[in-house]
Amino acid sequence: MGPDDDLPTLLQKKDHLNVLRYIRVHQLREPEIVTEHGALLLGGKDLKRRLSDESARLAALEQIALAALDLQNHELAETCLNQIRTVVGKDPARFRILLARCLEAASDKDGALVIYDELLQSNPSNLMALKRKYCLAESTEDRVAALNAYLQQNMADSAGWYEMAKLRSTMGDFGGASFALEEVVLGCPIDAQLHVQLAECYATTAGMENLVLARKHMAQAVELDPTNKRALFGLVSVSNAYLEEVASASKKQTIDDHSVVVAKELVKHGAEKLLKQYKGSKMYPSVQTLLSKYTKGL
Amino acid sequence: MTDNKKKNSVEVSPESFVSMVLHAGQNPTTVVHGLLLGSFSGNDKVVITKAIPVCHETPTKPLLEIALGIVSASADGKDVVVGWYTAPERLTDTQPGPVALRIAANLGSDDASKEPVLLVLDNAALADCLKGDDSSKDAVIKAFGKDFGQQWMDPLDKITVTKESKARAAAASAFSNADIVIVDLVNHLEDDGAADWMTNTALTKHIAKVAP
Numbered sequence: 001m002g003p004d005d006d007l008p009t010l011l012q013k014k015d016h017l018n019v020l021r022y023i024r025v026h027q028l029r030e031p032e033i034v035t036e037h038g039a040l041l042l043g044g045k046d047l048k049r050r051l052s053d054e055s056a057r058l059a060a061l062e063q064i065a066l067a068a069l070d071l072q073n074h075e076l077a078e079t080c081l082n083q084i085r086t087v088v089g090k091d092p093a094r095f096r097i098l099l100a101r102c103l104e105a106a107s108d109k110d111g112a113l114v115i116y117d118e119l120l121q122s123n124p125s126n127l128m129a130l131k132r133k134y135c136l137a138e139s140t141e142d143r144v145a146a147l148n149a150y151l152q153q154n155m156a157d158s159a160g161w162y163e164m165a166k167l168r169s170t171m172g173d174f175g176g177a178s179f180a181l182e183e184v185v186l187g188c189p190i191d192a193q194l195h196v197q198l199a200e201c202y203a204t205t206a207g208m209e210n211l212v213l214a215r216k217h218m219a220q221a222v223e224l225d226p227t228n229k230r231a232l233f234g235l236v237s238v239s240n241a242y243l244e245e246v247a248s249a250s251k252k253q254t255i256d257d258h259s260v261v262v263a264k265e266l267v268k269h270g271a272e273k274l275l276k277q278y279k280g281s282k283m284y285p286s287v288q289t290l291l292s293k294y295t296k297g298l
Numbered sequence: 299m300t301d302n303k304k305k306n307s308v309e310v311s312p313e314s315f316v317s318m319v320l321h322a323g324q325n326p327t328t329v330v331h332g333l334l335l336g337s338f339s340g341n342d343k344v345v346i347t348k349a350i351p352v353c354h355e356t357p358t359k360p361l362l363e364i365a366l367g368i369v370s371a372s373a374d375g376k377d378v379v380v381g382w383y384t385a386p387e388r389l390t391d392t393q394p395g396p397v398a399l400r401i402a403a404n405l406g407s408d409d410a411s412k413e414p415v416l417l418v419l420d421n422a423a424l425a426d427c428l429k430g431d432d433s434s435k436d437a438v439i440k441a442f443g444k445d446f447g448q449q450w451m452d453p454l455d456k457i458t459v460t461k462e463s464k465a466r467a468a469a470a471s472a473f474s475n476a477d478i479v480i481v482d483l484v485n486h487l488e489d490d491g492a493a494d495w496m497t498n499t500a501l502t503k504h505i506a507k508v509a510p
Contacts, residue, residue, distance in 0.1 A: 138390075169356040170329070170387070172396035193488075200358035230361075230487040237360040282494060289371035 016041035017051075020060050034067035035076060045076065047083050058084055062098055069105040077102050093119055097128050109136055125153045134163075143167060158187035165201070174204040185217075192225035196234055203238045208245050212259065214238040219266060222273075229277060235270035239263040240294050264298045271295050307343050307456035308415055308441045311336075312465035312509040314349035317501060319438060319469045321480045322385035322419050323428045325354035331398065332482065333369060334381040334417065341411045344380050350496055351482035356397050365483050372496060379405060383439075385419035394418045394442070394450070402442075402450040416442040416450040430470040432463070464509035472504050 007028075010019045016037040023030050038060060043049030047064070051057040065080035081095075081102060088095055100115035113136060116129040130153060134146035147167060151160050161183040168176035178201040185194050199217035202210040215238050221231035242263045246255050271291040278287045314334070321330045335348040352365045369379065382405060384398040394402075394416060402416040423436040439459070445452035459465050472478045478500045486495040 166356070169358075170395060170397070172400065174358070200360050204359040206359070228488075230484070233364045233487065234360045237363050241360075283368070283372075286368050286371040290367040293367075 011037075014040070017056065017060070020063055024059070024063055029070070031067035031070035034063055035071060035073065038064035038067070045079065047079055054087070058087060062094075065098055066101065069102060072105070074102070074106060077105070093123070093126065097132070100129075100132065104132070104136065112136065127154055130154075140167075140171060144171075156187070158184045161187075165197070169201070174201045177201045178205060178210075190224055192221040192228055192231060195221035195224065196228070196231050199234055199238055203234075203241055206241070206245075208242075208249065208253070211238060211242040211245055215242055215263060215266065222270070226273070227277065229274065232270045232274045232277075236267050236274070236291065236294050239266040239270070243267070267294050268298055305342070305452070305454055305456070306413060306415060306441075306443050308417075308454055308458070309343065309345045310417075310439065310457065310459045311345075311347045312459065312461050312468060313502065313505045314346050315439070315459045315462075315465045316469045316472055316505060316509075317349040317351065317480065317498065318383050318385070318417070318419060319424055319427060320472055320478065320501070321349070321351040321354075321482065322421070322424055323469075323473050324480050327387075328354045329356060329387040329395070330354045330385045330482070331357050331401075332383050333365060333379060334383055334415070335369070335377040336380040337376075337378065338380065338412045344415045346380060346415075346417075347377055349383060351480050353482055353484040355484065356395075357401065361483070362401060364487075368483075369496065379414070381405065381415035381417060383417040383419070385421060385424065389421045389425070392418070392420060392440075399450050403444075403448065406444070413444055415454065418442065427466050427469055428473045430467070432466060438466075461509050468505055468508040471508060472501065475504070478504055 005015075005018065005022070007019070007022055010022055011033070019037045020034060020041065023034060039045050039047065041049075041051075041060060042057070042064075047061065061080045061084050065077045065084075068074070068076035068080065081099060084095060084098070090096070090099075096115050096119060100112040103112040103115070112132070116133050119126045119129045127150065130146070130150040134143065134150055137143040137146040144167065147160070147164055151157070151164060154160055161180045165177045165180035165184065168174070168180060178198060181194065181198040181201060185191075185198055188194055195217040199214040199221065202214035202217065215235075218231060218235040218238050221228060222235055225231060243260065246260055246263075249255060271294060274287060274291060275284075278284045318332065321332060330351065331353050332349055332351040334346050335350060336344065336346040339345050350365075350369060353361060366379065382398060382401050384394050386393065386395065398416060398418070402414055405414040406412075418440050420436055420438055420440065423434050423438045426432075426434040427438050437457070439457065441454040441457040442450045443452045443454050444450055478498070480498065480501070481493040481495045483495050486493060
């Protein structure tokens with residue numbers, strides 16, 4: 001697989017092994033492509049053909065099994081499991097995780113949990129088992145406990161923290177979601193979308209300090225991606241929310257005048273950029289009406 | 299003043315039904331949320347004429363503010379905001395979740411005759427509907443009004459979908475039609491195509507044909 005090869009090129013070249021590799025490396029969810037090219041790579045639906053690289057064959061079989069589960073094709077998944085078991089036996093942890101996932105897909109939750117608990121007993125930091133236990137958890141309390149258990153073992157996992165942020169948002173705990181998203185932003189500081197999400201969580205939690213943070217992250221998002229409409233609308237909304245909070249603040253609270261000036265400028269900046277983007281579109285009149293409410297009196 | 303509060307009856311137009319069901323069906327792995335437009339009729343009836351898809355994630359305050367702001371700014375004076383709809387993330391989940399409940403409460407005003415309604419979709423019944431399976435007895439949409447605890451958990455039993463069997467057929471045929479794509483506010487804000495999220499011409503044409 002050369003550096004210029006993208007998926008359409010590899011598909012066209014019928015380079016089955018590299019199609020699978022590309023999908024695995026880029027973490028794409030393309031179960032139909034994987035099962036089709038997997039079968040072509042390994043000699044039809046029995047998947048019996050050997051390759052010169054045995055580990056590549058095993059990795060391909062694992063990938064095809066997971067794609068088969070995505071398509072509810074349990075027969076194909078079982079074929080993959082049998083082919084893998086012939087080579088490695090039934091004891092390796094990686095095989096047992098795959099087996100447990102097949103049980104999950106076949107709705108045998110208890111069977112899957114037995115395997116995950118066994119694996120965690122011999123290795124309490126088996127991250128895959130902890131992840132799958134989180135996926136199996138149903139009640140909110142169980143999900144929170146399972147995700148906490150995972151993150152305790154893997155505190156640097158941004159994806160885990162992102163999952164925590166989503167879970168907390170679902171629960172209505174936007175303060176907790178902000179905490180989790182801060183960890184994600186640490187790992188990916190130049191992703192504008194993350195700054196937008198973090199800003200939105202702070203703005204939803206509200207309060208003077210949170211609204212200042214919301215404004216800063218929205219401004220960062222606009223700086224990273226100047227045409228991002230969600231960031232621009234968000235900038236107008238959260239800066240305005242800050243100004244409203246200032247207007248209703250008690251006289252005892254010290255307000256930074258410079259901060260107020262900045263907020264006003266950001267509302268105007270966001271509104272100006274949005275009007276430019278929507279000019280000529282069907283939505284222009286309504287966007288203009290909406291934004292004039294924010295910029296009135298500034 | 300009687301102890302039993304008069305419950306609202308809810309009427310859902312075919313196009314709103316199909317729009318909500320498709321919004322959920324086309325975003326199968328996430329929660330979906332949207333606004334309901336229509337009118338309050340008399341003291342006890344809510345008529346829903348349009349369902350406007352807002353997001354396929356948990357909505358935040360700025361997102362809600364933008365959605366309400368643009369919808370109010372485009373208002374033609376006929377329809378007002380009458381409620382909120384949501385479909386839970388998981389297949390077996392039937393609860394709207396705290397965020398949807400909070401939004402429904404915030405949409406309300408002091409006018410007791412204009413109490414917003416919260417519609418919650420039943421994912422399993424929805425899946426059957428999209429497959430064209432009409433054997434299920436479970437309703438695809440359940441309605442809730444304000445209860446004594448000021449939450450929106452009081453079930454409203456009188457909910458009807460106008461021309462229901464045609465609406466269900468329209469939903470199933472629209473689902474398999476690749477040209478009918480529900481664009482919500484988040485799609486509109488994040489995609490460069492700037493597709494229209496408030497009106498869906500392809501869907502309107504389809505409804506006019508299948509459920510006239």
